[in-house]
Every structure is written in structure tokens, then in C-alpha cells.
Amino acid sequence: MIRILVFALFVLALAAGFAWLADRPGELSIVWQGQRADMSLMVAATLVVSLIAAVMFCWWLVRVIWTSPHSIQRYFRARKRDRGYQALSTGLIAAGAGDAAGARKMLARTKGLISADQEPLIHLLEAQAAMIEGRYDDARKKFELMADDPETRELGLRGLYLEARRLGANEAARQYAERAAEKAPQLPWATEAALEYRSQAGDWDEALKLLGDGRSGSAEEKKVHARRKAVLLTARAAAKLDADPKGAREDAHQALKLDENFVPAGLIEAKAYLREDNLRKAASILERLWKATAHGEVAKLYVRARSGDSASDRLKRAEKLEAMRPNNAEALYAVAEAALEARDFTLARAKAEAAARLSPRESAFLLLADIEDAETGDQGRIRHWMNQALKAPRDPAWTADGITSPEWRAISPVTGRLDAFEWKTPVSPLEGPVEEGSIDTVDEAIRTLPPLAIESKPAERAEKVVEIAKAEAEKPVVVATVAEPAPVKDATSERTKAGEDDKEEEERPFYGLPDDPGVKEGAKRDATSGFRLF
Structure with a gap:
């Protein structure tokens, strides 16, 4: 033009x-x-x-x-070069498709048309063809030659890294990733691999150094970089929490600046303040996190922030959480648990049932069983709530790659992936995902709750124990002076007495459990006499 x-x-x-x-x-x-x-x-x-x-x-x-x-x-x-490039392109396509014969044929044609010194991709085609044919040693040698060439160094290191991962040689893979990250830090796979290996080794300082400042890149890349930096800072804070609470608090604070709703960072900063006896700042951080996330771990730490508090003090703190987030399952559960410790069974039962209606899960029904055990001791009701807990979904937990952890971790112990743990309901590997319950299901469980057995009431059990003790105390003491011969027992009278005992046993009311298996085979009971549960 x-x-x-x-x-x-x-x-x-x-x-x-x-x-x-x-x-x-x-x-x-x-x-x-x-x-x-x-x-x-x-x-x-x-x-x-x-x-x-x-x-x-x-x-x-x-x-x-x-x-x-x-x-x-x-x-x-x-013209010859064009034909060679055409053969090279066809060979790479065949290698990608898994056609070993086609890749080998195109490789031979390419070598006859183009010199390997002029086109490094010929080495790549040869290595790919060797891997398809199962000649991994030859492929590894080709990748090593490519890694020594400055023009194809990154390509050769990636091939060696993938081959080491396939063989399970994690140390060799780490070295290749570190070398690639040092020579070409702009490579995403090298940076991520080296970052994961340094994180697995707990070398958080080197991991943060490798991550860099992340000023360049798109908005999405900057967001991912900020999240990773927050995770690494939180992991370093968790590692130094016991030995250096102040340093842990500063790292956690920097992580919260990058992600203000990152719960693990907030928990570590609050724990650091508590170890410095600064309850006010710890409570401020936990309250802000609670308003934003309503996380169960935040509620647990907030209620038990001070070890010297009484049960009533913990109940007041739990009620304060409920006032911040009303009609929330985690808040209701925290109040119910604190009320149980304070022996306020009416409040505990009401809040636990409300929490079960909002979020039917295992811990809610187990808490109802604990309330029943502490208040009435009725085994029938306790087993009823235990049965509901078995059928309910599991509690949320820190989950990554099919495993759960009692506390947050920066990397997955299975795959080594950074920022893998999430707070969610675990899924059983055998049964698959559990369907969430509903309010109708919880109402049905409450409606079918067995009635309270009389003998299970603590007050009546105590009165009965007192009466037995008084009767034992009022019995006269008889001192035998002369040993008389034992009277001869009449067989007829013995049979009559046994019959009366059986009759008396049949007429005695039965306070068995709702899930009692019944009379064992061979027991002497009349067929018309049924079991009276209550």
C-alpha cells in the first residue's frame, strides 16, 4: 500500500x-x-x-x-521448507491425537525437509512420539537436550517436570519447577508449582517472595494474586502464633487488608489479641466477621473468648451474637449450647429446636439429645434424637479433596494445592451427597418424640432413692444365736409360690425402652399379656 x-x-x-x-x-x-x-x-x-x-x-x-x-x-x-513445516504441523497434530504411527511418519518426513538445528520443534515432535510409543527414557533425554538449549529451555523444563510428576519423583519435579521459575518467572505453571512446593515445605517467606507484588496483570489476575497472598500470610501467622503472637497478629492483619472477610485470618488475629489479654480488640474483630459471614468458628471463639467466664457470662455473649444476626442457625445453636451449660433447659431446648428447623444437621440433634440427657435422662427420648442425628446431614467443616480437618490449612494434604480448604458440608464418599432436611422433617421429629417416662424424671428418681434408704434404715437388726436346721421345702408350695411370682411379674407395669427388642425366646409370659411402654 x-x-x-x-x-x-x-x-x-x-x-x-x-x-x-x-x-x-x-x-x-x-x-x-x-x-x-x-x-x-x-x-x-x-x-x-x-x-x-x-x-x-x-x-x-x-x-x-x-x-x-x-x-x-x-x-x-x-518450497522445501514449506513442505517441511506442513509435515511438522501434521506430525504435532497426530501426536496430540495419540496417533503414534502418523507422528513417527511425519517426523521422518520433517527431518528430511528441515534441519533440526533450524527448527527446535522437531525435538518436541520426537519427544512426543516417543512418549506415545512408551519410550519414556528417550523422551526424557530429548527434554534434557531441550532444557540445555536457551531457545527451548522452558519447553524442556516443562516436559521434565511433567515426566517427574508422572513418575512420582516429587523432589525432581520441585527442582525443575524451581529452575523454570528462576529462569522464566513469567511462566504461570512454574510459579504455581514452585509456590506449592514451598508451601508444602512450610517455607512461607520464600513463597511470599516468589509470589511478588502482583502489580501487573488484569483485574482478575490481581484478585487471584491478592487471595493467594492472603492465604500465605495467614499460614505464616498460624505458624508463628504460639511463639510470636505479635508477628502473627501483624501477618493476619495484612491478610485481612487483602481479603476483609477471610475467616481464618480473622480468627488468628483475634487469638493473638486474646493471648495479649486484649479482649476488646479481639471481640471487635470477631463481631465484624460475624456480621459479614455468620461463621460457626467465629461464634465458638467469641463465646469462649475468656476462659474465666461463667456459664451465664457465655450465655450473654451468645445472646449478643443472636442479636447481631437474628434468625440465624449458627447463632441459635451457640445460644442453645451456652444455655445448656448454664442449666437453662427451657431456653436451650427452644433455641436448639429453632436451629434444627433452620439448618437440620447432626450437631443440632446431638445437642437436643444432650439437653434431654441433662434434664430428664429419658433414654427413649435420647435415642430418638440420636436416631435423627444419624439421618441428618453432617456439620460444616474445613474440607478439601474429600477429607476434613478440625482447623483451616493453607494446602491440601492430598494434592498439595494451595487454598484448597473450604468451609462446607462434607460429602460421604460411599453414600454421596446428603439431601438437606426441611422444617417439616424437624417438626415431624418433634411430634414423634416419645412421651416422658415417669421413672426417668430426676425428682421422682431422687424421692424413690430416699424412700429406699429410709426403709433400709428402719429395718430391725436380727442377731441369730442358734442355727436351726433348714425346713424341708414342699414342692407343691414351691410351685404355687413360683406361679404367684410369675403372676405378680406379669401384672407389674413394664417401663422398657421404645426400641426394646421384646421378650426373649423361652420367657414364661402369657400370649395375651402385651408390653406397656409407659
Whole structure:
């Protein structure tokens, strides 16, 4: 396009020059070797331009004839190179598709058309073909040669890294990743791999150094970088919490600046403040996190922030959480648990049932069983709530790659992936996901709660124990002075007495459990006498 524009401008300039000469006519006389030539100025200009054009054409013709052998050679070389690149492209496609025979055929054709020194991709095709055919040693040697070449260093290191991961040689894979990250820090796979290996080793300082500042990149990349930095800072804070609470608090605070709702960082900062006896700042951090996330771990730490508090003090703190987030399952559960410790069974039962309605889960029904055990001791009711807990979904926990952890971790112990743990309901690997319950299910469980057995009431059990103790105390003491011979027992009277005992046993009310298996085989009971549960 530029050449066409330049040619057009040249023609316009030439035309403008001839027009200018036409408007200003004149005569030109040339005397050479006694000869005189008279002509107009326009004719002279035309002759000059024609002479220049003829010289240029002759020069071009001589140049074409002189360079024609090289041009012909270059044409055939370019055609051969194009055929070689076509074969190389076809071979890479065949290798990617798993066609070992096609890749090997295209490799042989490519080597005949292109030199391996001129095109490094030939080494890649050869390594891929060897891997498809199962010749991993040959492929590894090719990758090593590529890693020694500055032009293909990154490609060779990645091939060696993947091969080491396939063989399970984690130390070799770590070295290849570290080398690639050092030579080419812009490679995402090298940075991520080296970051994971340094995190697995607990070398948080080097991991943060490798992560960098993350100023460049898109908005999404900056967001991912901030999240990773927050995770690494939190992990370093957790590692130094026991030995250096102040340093742990500063790292956790920096992590909260990057992600203000990151619960593990907030928990560590609050724990650090508590170890410094600064309850006010710890409570402020936990309250802010609670308002944003309503996390169960936040509620647990907030209620038990001070070890010297009484049960009533913990109940007040739990009720404060409920006031911040009303009608929340975690808040209701915290209040119910604190009320149970304070022996306020009415409040504990009401809050536990409300929590079960909002979020039917295992811990809610287990708490109801604990309340029943502490208040009434009725085994029937306790087993009823235990049965509901077995059928309910599991409690949320820190989960990563199918395993749960009692506390948050920075990396997965299974895959080594950074920031793998999430607070969610675990899934059973055998049964699959558990369907969430509903309010109707909880109401049905409450409606089918067995009635309270009389003998299970603590007050009546205590009165009965007192009566037995008084009766034992009022019995006269009999001192035997003479040993009399034992009377001869009448078999008839013995059978009569046994029959009366059986009859008396049949008439005695039965306070068994709702899930009692019944009378064992061989017991002497009449078929018409049924079991009375209550």
C-alpha cells in the first residue's frame, strides 16, 4: 500500500513538473563537437526522463540475470521448507491425537525437509512420539537436550517436570519447577508449582517472595494474586502464633487488608489479641466477621473468648451474637449450647429446636439429645434424637479433596494445592451427597418424640432413692444365736409360690425402652399379656 502511494505521488510530481514547463516555454541549444542541436525545453526534459528510465530498466535487467541462479535456489528452498513445516504441523497434530504411527511418519518426513538445528520443534515432535510409543527414557533425554538449549529451555523444563510428576519423583519435579521459575518467572505453571512446593515445605517467606507484588496483570489476575497472598500470610501467622503472637497478629492483619472477610485470618488475629489479654480488640474483630459471614468458628471463639467466664457470662455473649444476626442457625445453636451449660433447659431446648428447623444437621440433634440427657435422662427420648442425628446431614467443616480437618490449612494434604480448604458440608464418599432436611422433617421429629417416662424424671428418681434408704434404715437388726436346721421345702408350695411370682411379674407395669427388642425366646409370659411402654 505504501509503495502504491509513493508511486502515485511520484507520477503526480512528474506531471506537475511537465505542466509547469509547458506553461513556461523556451528553447535549448546544445553544441557538441561542432554540431548544434536546437530543441524546445519540453523536448529536452522528455529526453532526460526517458534516458533515466532506460538506464534504470537496463540495470534491473542485468541484476535479474545476474541473481537468477540464487533466486531459483531460494525458491526451491522455500518450497522445501514449506513442505517441511506442513509435515511438522501434521506430525504435532497426530501426536496430540495419540496417533503414534502418523507422528513417527511425519517426523521422518520433517527431518528430511528441515534441519533440526533450524527448527527446535522437531525435538518436541520426537519427544512426543516417543512418549506415545512408551519410550519414556528417550523422551526424557530429548527434554534434557531441550532444557540445555536457551531457545527451548522452558519447553524442556516443562516436559521434565511433567515426566517427574508422572513418575512420582516429587523432589525432581520441585527442582525443575524451581529452575523454570528462576529462569522464566513469567511462566504461570512454574510459579504455581514452585509456590506449592514451598508451601508444602512450610517455607512461607520464600513463597511470599516468589509470589511478588502482583502489580501487573488484569483485574482478575490481581484478585487471584491478592487471595493467594492472603492465604500465605495467614499460614505464616498460624505458624508463628504460639511463639510470636505479635508477628502473627501483624501477618493476619495484612491478610485481612487483602481479603476483609477471610475467616481464618480473622480468627488468628483475634487469638493473638486474646493471648495479649486484649479482649476488646479481639471481640471487635470477631463481631465484624460475624456480621459479614455468620461463621460457626467465629461464634465458638467469641463465646469462649475468656476462659474465666461463667456459664451465664457465655450465655450473654451468645445472646449478643443472636442479636447481631437474628434468625440465624449458627447463632441459635451457640445460644442453645451456652444455655445448656448454664442449666437453662427451657431456653436451650427452644433455641436448639429453632436451629434444627433452620439448618437440620447432626450437631443440632446431638445437642437436643444432650439437653434431654441433662434434664430428664429419658433414654427413649435420647435415642430418638440420636436416631435423627444419624439421618441428618453432617456439620460444616474445613474440607478439601474429600477429607476434613478440625482447623483451616493453607494446602491440601492430598494434592498439595494451595487454598484448597473450604468451609462446607462434607460429602460421604460411599453414600454421596446428603439431601438437606426441611422444617417439616424437624417438626415431624418433634411430634414423634416419645412421651416422658415417669421413672426417668430426676425428682421422682431422687424421692424413690430416699424412700429406699429410709426403709433400709428402719429395718430391725436380727442377731441369730442358734442355727436351726433348714425346713424341708414342699414342692407343691414351691410351685404355687413360683406361679404367684410369675403372676405378680406379669401384672407389674413394664417401663422398657421404645426400641426394646421384646421378650426373649423361652420367657414364661402369657400370649395375651402385651408390653406397656409407659
